[in-house]
Amino acid sequence: MTFPLFAEIAVVVSLLTVLGLITIVGLDRLWAFREQALDRFQGVFPYLLMLAIVLAINSYLRQVGPSLSWVFGWQITQEIFAIEGELVGVIQSYSHPVADLYFSYTYIYGYIFLVAFPVIAYFVLSDGRPVREITLAYAINYLVGVLCYLLFIAYGPRNVMPDLVDQVLYLNWPESNLLTREFNANVNVFPSLHTSLSVTVALLAVRTRDSYPLWVPVSSLLACSVAFSTMYLGIHWGIDVLAGVVLAVISVGVAAWMTSPERRRLDAIGRQLRAPIDRLVGWLLALVREYRDHRESDSRLDS
């Protein structure tokens, strides 16, 4: 099965990223980065590898999760409904076609950009800590998130009170449902990972405000829009969004603690753990450098 909406997402997110690189990161930084790209990559690689492994575990557990959950999990739809009632219905009663469009696009394109862009932007920074922080924070989000999905079974508001809450997203944009289905079972709503990852990005933006001051308002606005869109589109309950915010605060806190320069022992353990990976990457990068130098000297000889 081909990846739904792949072309559209690739184009929109690339355009937004290029725009972001020019305005938020700045061309001087990119120019300077050109020289250090390989070294920077060597430092970040173990973190990217860890995130990739977490994502793989996450996607596997999400496939088997729902059927496991029905045997072992807690059904909390009724409890959520009892606590917050028809909040999402009230939010949707103010719906407007323009808002439908804005929140649908924010939920899909805005979210992907919001989560992907800072990884690139932090990668470019000469300070290596933000990029380590963001990969760690994402990994914690996904791990805790998938654990919650295994433990808690809950249907979103559109499935419980269809008289008040419409599935705005799928009604206006049916293809997007094919995309979301690849990632989410409709019983995985607590907590909202859309919210937690978006808020994570916004919180980290505040921590890196000295490097990227413009990113703070942009990411905050986007994060609020994404969090609100999950309710506006009838996908998540208010409680899911709240839990998402809490998860974001925890992930950023833990990631900041783990990457703090004061954590010498943790740093030492981390260094030991990644030593074999670093050696492998170092060796591969040395090969690349050698090849490049070789070609450069060849071309010099030719001329």
Added chain:
Amino acid sequence: MQTATARGPPVTRRAILGAAAVTAVGSTSGCVRRLRSIVNRESAETVSLTVTAPPADSDRLATLIARHIVSNLEAVGISTTLKILPQSELLRAVLLNQDFELFVSRLPPVADPQDYRSLLHSVFVGEAGWQNPYGFADLVADDHIDRQQRTAGDDRRASVAKLTGHITRTQPFTTIAFPDEIRAFRTDRFTGWERRGVARPFSYLALERADGVPPTGDLTLELATTDSRVTQNLNPIAVEYRLPRPFTDLLYDPLVRRFDDGLAPWLATEWTFDAGAERSTITASLRPGLRWHDGTSITADDVAFTFRFLADTSLDALDQRVPAPLFRAWTSIVSAARAVDDGTVELTVETTSEPVATQTLKTPILPEHIWRKQRSVADISGFERSDNITDALVWPNLEAVGSGPMVVDSVVDDEEVVFQPYEGYFLCDAGPLPGVPERFTGEVPFDKLRIRALPSNETAVELVAQGDIDGTATAVDPREEIIERIASVPELSMVVERSDSPYHVGYNAATKPFSNPYFRRLVARLIDKQHVVDTIFRGYGTAASHPLDGTQWGPTELAFDGTDPAVPFLGTDGEVDPDHARDAFRTRGFEFDESGTLLLR
């Protein structure tokens, strides 16, 4: 098993304190006796009911009906929660574990009054499946069911009328309405969708290639379903996975198929009916030369085995019989099945009524060499009575070997299932056969049938509109947006058919408070069926007072006629009139506390 959960009993506590004070003042024997009689008496308590329904993603109409019921129950002071379970979990809770109070779902089609036997007869109270899931045990109903089974003609009609009257009066379940099923189809590759309806998967075989499409060559019929269960399980007797009109119909043939235009001989070429004094005998001759999909010959032994196996899938190995939960209305009256020779089978049927007896021949036939292996006890979690479950009932059967016109090509869990025509099918290169409708003879119009599970109606209709898919196998929601989208594409045609599988509310009559028929009747009177059809179905449906309403079997005085003849709605336009409704409850002995909450003992 769930019972009505009690909310805090303030009266009892005060009674104990008061009684204790009395005891402290003067501890005479009279006072102790008084204390005992106060403390030992259970006081009435407020109850909380649970309505179980599927999520809107899989059955939006059912969720909306459940919301309607919850809000009207709340309006009269009965605290109610809505429990959302996916289709297969809901059926498991209701049909296998009897873990529910009220549930909203489609009822399997009641095409013949005999279908009431498995649905409501008290002998089925202990069985899993759509065998009396309500726990309804009623002497009068049993008598009427037995009588219609024995009789034919006007006598049977009279028994059915009495039975219908009794069912509408006692409300073991409440029939709400028959939905009009809307499906969208493209006409640029295949035509003939609307000719005979498309509710049954079997009707796809009667389609034709459209003009301009090469009459031979590869062509896949692409269909969408919003019910992914068909990609998880192809077992014809796994009740929690089968729709009222299952795709497994294409894999397993019965001796006789029933179409709108009557019975058609299928695996059997002919049959005779001999009525005795108490029971009757059906002798059926098999079509010669038939083979299962794996090449093995289909014999009378397979047929005899099927009836024995469906009556007890453990084949007498266990103390308790483990009947297949589907087709019970028919298989339960077959008391013996015997192969006379390779091509002839003899069934002993516990009825003298020919119209009842011949319908047992609609049961799909299973290959003995495959299903005999599935007779051992299933060791699986998720079932509460796992000592009473055989492998046959829980087997996914994704490589189904049947005798039907289709064989399984490939299955991807939760994504798609692909069928392809069975090359050795008896209708493939046959000319006209006596009794078999001509539309089914000859080559199947497609060389693959792909059914894709899609997450929603909207997506399904959109993919049909864009041309990726030929049609929707499951019905789509009667929503303005969807119907407009279908109308906006010229190559699309919309087929609307009245379903014979109505929406209904089932009550757990085995537990309080639904063991009281008056309580069931009162809850039924909180459902505005006409309002459900007008606003939830948006007019695409017909309200009904019982499952045979609108058929030749429904007595005219019991037909739904704007209001329900037996359980008229206690309000107007979907809004319940709380005072009027509480009065109706009080008339039947129910009480409310000062805040208007229903109390139950």
